[in-house]
Amino acid sequence: MKTYKQKTDFLYIGVKLLKWYQTHKRDLPWRKSINPYNIWISEVVLQQTQVKQGMQHYLNFVERFPDVDTLANADEEEVLLYWKGLGYYSRALNLHKAAKQLVTDYNSEFPETYAELLKLKGVGKYTAAAIASISFHEKVAAVDGNFYRVLSRLFADDFDISNSRAFQYFSELTELIMPETDAGCFNQAMMDLGSEVCKPKNPLCSDCPLQDDCRAFAIGKINQFPVKLKKTKVENLALSYQFIYHDDQFLVKQRDTSDIWKKLFEYPKNLDFNDIDFIEEHEKVIQHKLTHRNLEISISKILIPNKCDFDKIKTENDFLSFSFTEAEQKSFPKPLHDYYIKYFS
DNA sequence: AATTCGGGGTA
DNA sequence: TACCCAGAATT
Structure with missing residues (x-):
């Protein structure tokens, strides 16, 4: 990792971001409560999927399968039907399997820790962190593509985000700015900033609450971050x-x-x-x-x-x-x- | 550690 | 076109 100053030197950035989130957070249906079931479904729908694309599928899905037991008892074919057109279909199959896991192994109740949530099918490091932080207030970073982009720009860090060690690397970078409290809000604030302001193309730096802190902006090289070396093959x-x-x-x-x-x-x-x-x-x-x-x-x-x-x-x-x-x-x-x-x- | 899973949006 | 997205499982 590049050499950074002491962690405490950057913590104010996370605090500033939380402040911004209070007045700028998006009004999304899965933010109306912190019910872990709804958070879970929304997080899986939104894996590699933008809000605009996944919104209707989420609404249809939770209307038809409003809780763990309904989902676990449904036919696999019908679960797939509600996923039709969304892509990455193992997500739907794993949702169904995990619902059965929850009924059988957890008495239809969600486990409340990051470590335990990781055991559910289709729940990886990001999703477990999102549920644990949002629904159960555990202090764990939900590091995703938004984190990669925001942090690489914020610190003008050229670590290759397609490198398999990127997750570990940017998780450590997150520690520099993540406040002690409100992990759920912090995670969602990073997502909203990455989605609405610090966008992949043409980021809206003039609207960014972290403009004064952004190293890439300071040196006029916003469009050079993040660095991604591996190309998609077709x-x-x-x-x-x-x-x-x-x-x-x-x-x-x-x-x-x-x-x-x-x-x-x-x-x-x-x-x-x-x-x-x-x-x-x-x-x-x-x-x-x-x-x-x-x-x-x-x-x-x-x-x-x-x-x-x-x-x-x-x-x-x-x-x-x-x-x-x-x-x-x-x-x-x-x-x-x-x-x-x-x-x- | 690298590959393989979709489909919609953006420039 | 090429690249991106609230990633996880498999190889």
């Missing part, structure tokens, strides 16, 4: 699907837990028809960009005129079949993830 992937339908039904298949879209549903691939009568109507090609992949998805649209043949396909291949609504049928094809899970009354 690969191309081709998927070939068959949209096989009859009347108001079509075939989908559940993916496994490997690779992308864990346990979500997709059209069948490479299905062998043998003696079954069918009509191939047309083929549609969709370009779909993911963070780490560029997908080219080709979909053959196939009508099975004979209901018996359709049932035969289902049976022989053990596919799940869902009905779809007329509106969804008319809008075909849409982006693929819209078709994964179907529920109809």
